[in-house]
Amino acid sequence: MSSNASSLVEILAVIAFSTLFSLGGGNGQLAIIQDHWVDLGILSPALFAWAYAIGNFVPGPKCSFVAGIGYFLAGFPGAIACLVGISIPTVVGASLAAHWHDHLRRYVALFMPAAGFVIAGMMLTAGTGLALNITIDPVEYLLVAFIVLGVWLKRWDPGIVVLCSAGLGVLIHLSW
Numbered sequence: 001m002s003s004n005a006s007s008l009v010e011i012l013a014v015i016a017f018s019t020l021f022s023l024g025g026g027n028g029q030l031a032i033i034q035d036h037w038v039d040l041g042i043l044s045p046a047l048f049a050w051a052y053a054i055g056n057f058v059p060g061p062k063c064s065f066v067a068g069i070g071y072f073l074a075g076f077p078g079a080i081a082c083l084v085g086i087s088i089p090t091v092v093g094a095s096l097a098a099h100w101h102d103h104l105r106r107y108v109a110l111f112m113p114a115a116g117f118v119i120a121g122m123m124l125t126a127g128t129g130l131a132l133n134i135t136i137d138p139v140e141y142l143l144v145a146f147i148v149l150g151v152w153l154k155r156w157d158p159g160i161v162v163l164c165s166a167g168l169g170v171l172i173h174l175s176w
Helices: 008-019 029-038 045-057 062-131 138-153 158-175
Strands: none
Touching (some): 008 062, 045 062
């Protein structure tokens, strides 16, 4: 948990606001969360990346990574605040969409192609912000290239690759 714990109201408000940019899964939230907590040093880039990775690895909605963000910021109450922050705009938006579906179908069709580019830009911003804080050794580049070639040419099961990588990471962490 962060030593500079954020208030639950702030967590709920930021997540609710970021949910407005999350069409199709949670990726729109990345840049907003990073800008609000990671760039200010309240949440470390490593914890942010860890929450995002676990949120994408476990079953369920892709946006569930925000529960990890909330937990790292304020413990279990922070995780619950994040889940409530996701739920409020989603429930209101889904209710309005269901009510106005027939009247707004034409506008939604115009909006959807552009939304993909906006979300892709927000993901790129978040990714480059995280990458700036990472130092990668040349051996690690070679290892990544080896794994990519193995998955591509030898048809290695990506799930097995992820599990082996996690196991290797644990072994390296424990040896330090």
